[in-house]
Amino acid sequence: SQTIHQWPATLVQPVGSPLSLECTVEGTSNPNLYWYRQAAGRGLQLLFYSVGIGQISSEVPQNLSASRPQDRQFILSSKKLLLSDSGFYLCAWSLGVAGGLHQYFGPGTRLTVT
Amino acid sequence: AQSVTQLDSHVSVSEGTPVLLRCNYSSSYSPSLFWYVQHPNKGLQLLLKYTSAATLVKGINGFEAEFKKSETSFHLTKPSAHMSDAAEYFCVVSEMDSSYKLIFGSGTRLLVRP
Secondary structure, three states, rough: OOHHHEEEEEEEOOOOOOOEHHHHHHHOOOOOEEEEEOOOOOOOOEEEEEEOEEEEEEOOOOOOOEEEEOOOOEEEEEEEOHHHOOOOEEEEEOOOHHHHHOOOHHHHOEEOOO | EEEEEEEOOEEEEEEOOEEEEEEEEEOOOOOOOEEEOOOOOOOOEEEEEEEOOOOOEEEEHHOOOEEEHHHHHHEEEOOOHHHHOOEEEEEEEEOOOOOOOEEEEEOOEEEEEE
């Protein structure tokens, strides 16, 4: 069966510090991968998605970036965090049409920028 | 462009009474629609999905939803609420391009009173 991992589960970082959040998927090949952010009391905002290794699409301008160095690994980064980067970050994967279009979500990372 | 509108930001019901969470969608073609549930500080879990098969879709935990094209609606129902149903619910539509991005509604928080 497929599983999706995210770490760390929680993170407290000062403004201006770097960020690296990691997401890995097991049990499937060539998934579509997604990063979302959920601000307190709000819905989900798609940040990045990837349909293959090295292929990253950005949905919103920001000081975050994403990379996909391996087929089942998706990394969210920042060189300098802002207060507004605080939120709940969710990674997800899907198989597109072959998988029924829905996405499977990881447990999330709670990021607090102080 | 596709979109979803969740008509209620909060719904409060008594335990044992029916649940109705409303969702309307906008799509230029036959959409794929989903309902996800999120418990506090957790990732999202797929409740059910509609992908152009039967219009009445049954999901997990006794939830079901009916796709009504004439009303562009996909309301979520459950005959009898349980305390464990208290969570945030998202109505979602899928983009039908190669990214298969999900477009999320703003969410409905379900409160269940004892």
